Amino acid sequence: MTVRNVRGSAATALAVAAVLVSCSSLPTGADVRTAPIAGSTFDGPIPDFSGPYAAEFAEAYRSTTDELVHEILAKESITDQDYAIVSGRFVKCMANKGFKVQIDGPAGQMTMFDLPTDEDGDRANAANLDCGSDSGYIELCSLRNSLLRNPENLDxxxxxxxxxxxxxxxxxxxxxxxxxxxxxxxxxxxxxxxxxxxxxxxxxxxxxxxx
Incomplete structure (x- = not known):
């Protein structure tokens, strides 16, 4: 069995690599930049965010029409329970596409099993993007990573x-x-x-x- 460990990248990190990108995940030891959230898809009213990450919460809110993700973001926090729910949606989506993943950490770290060929890696990458977007995982775990590692949004x-x-x-x-x-x-x-x-x-x- 092939196991591929990936970890959530920090908001600071750098050159984009051709790797699994849910929550800008990357193989341990690789250097990658957090992928930007896809273009704005929600044009309705958004909450009046005011904390250190107000702009980032607003961007994430605009990037999706998912009601659950909106409900989570509206609190201007992402709890362990919120993360667990959305992570579960992501894992289920990946399983439906034929890929077994296991969430290992609080901000996007995960293990992906059985990826023996480059072709499988390409398919997994595509599935990862689809599931990350469909589940709200992309919107939440990159922001959660920032909240955990730099809660005051310091330089x-x-x-x-x-x-x-x-x-x-x-x-x-x-x-x-x-x-x-x-x-x-x-x-x-x-x-x-x-x-x-x-x-x-x-x-x-x-x-x-x-x-």
């Missing part, structure tokens, strides 16, 4: 640079400006496949998030 360059220094993979002189420059060309003075950088991607503020 990503600042918190990632500080984390790199804290993890001792960058010098004390490394700044947000340096990180912004390096991320532009994906050229860093440290390994982006290291465990330390992975910790910064998942938990830049050092909140000891369970992943």
């Amino acid at each position: 990503e360059n600042t918190i990632m640079a500080a984390c790199a220094v804290r993890q001792k993979i960058a010098p004390q002189s490394y700044t947000a400006k340096d990180y912004a420059r390096d991320i532009e060309n994906w050229s860093f003075p440290f390994s982006t496949s290291s465990m330390e950088f992975g910790k910064c991607i998942d938990d830049p503020l050092g909140q000891s998030l369970a992943r």
